[in-house]
Amino acid sequence: MPRLLDLKDPYYIDNPGRVKAIQKMMQQQGIDVYLGSRIRTLSFITDAFCPWRSYIIVPAEGLPTVFTFIIDAIRLGDETWLDEDHVRAYAPLGGMDQIAAVSDFIRDDLGIAGGRLGYEDGMSTYTPEGNLTHYEFMKLQEALPGFDFVNAHEIVDTLSIIKDQGTINRFREASRIVDEGHKAARATLENGGFKGMTESVIGGIGALAMRRAGSVSEWNFAGLNEVSCGYRTGLGACTPPTMREIKAGEPLMLDFHSMFKLALGDHSHNYLIAPATKRQRWHADNFTVLVQLVLDSYRAGTTPAELAQVMMDCAETRGCADFVVPGCEHGIGLFGDEWRIGAKNDGPIPYWTDPDHVYRVNEMVICAMQYASPGEGIGFRYENPVLIMKDSCEYLSKYPLAIEEIG
16 A cells, blocks of 8 residues: 655655656656666655665656565555555566566557657766666667667656655654764773774664654664774775674774665764874864864855865865865765765766856755775764855764764
8 A cells, every 4th residue: 555645744755746856857858758767766756765776757748667576566556645556566488578668668558659868978986876777778668669768867867856854854864863873882882892892793783773763774884883993094985894893992984874764864973092192183083073074064055166176175174185185075865866966967077076066055065075094094084964054054964073082
């Protein structure tokens, strides 16, 4: 049974309104049918978790229809707002594979013999982006000979960049949940609790606390809850946990992730496990100053390039520029929307963030900063969803910004 929409729900999203907005842009661009394949598009329209290869077909009028792997179709139909007639399955049977299911639906069920078909293509650093593959593209072109295929991902990207109130409320709750994970981890580590503790186990302790607080997934494809200690903190911005033990005199980074109604909690916190050296403390103080400066600089009207310049200017004055990765953020949205900032693909490097993108009110990004000195075996990471406001920003994780020395 499909989920009923409740306008009084603080997490309510006007999903039918989103579809109509997509259809309005389709009309403006002369697109007769839109074929979405990216996870971000499926999340944005179905408002449900779509982990298997899926496709959503948006006609010029009326409700969209989603096709997913047969083993998950009934579950998806129970969780989305779309009725059962608009949730269908594909399977490895004659006439039911992905290509046949999608092309037959467009041609026979929608009754469209030809026209402009919008699809999703491009490039991403995010492995499961979901762009149409070359094979899918070629086979769909063969199955739909009367159609002109047009890359139209900017329709959904444009509509999803400004967050509505229900989405904002979901992100606030996801961030509250992440903070519970950090509280549980700190309580475990202090007073010598870190002894014998591995990266993997402390990540699991945080995960359990977040699940109890309402999270349904650690969602991150770079290792779920990312954890690094000792020299591993200086290896970069991807540290899936290992069985390495946390040790005295070393740094520790905890990057926890939660998911609440497809909104993504993402917050990193750093520690120095006592005893810390003066050099370690110097690095830590540099990082916290830089993070606070960037957070204080977010507002409508600024750009990624301006924020990076503010950060690097400060790093130069403090003598730590060699340790700072020259970028401050990455994009964020509902599940599957996690990298590029900006809606239009008009930056200097295709499919990368436009450094001159101008932030607007109710846009959301992850403030993501990395500081690393691999030669000294130390590094720090900060991530926190921020909501852009007129003259400032709201950072959604409320866990205090600090690099504490605990033992």
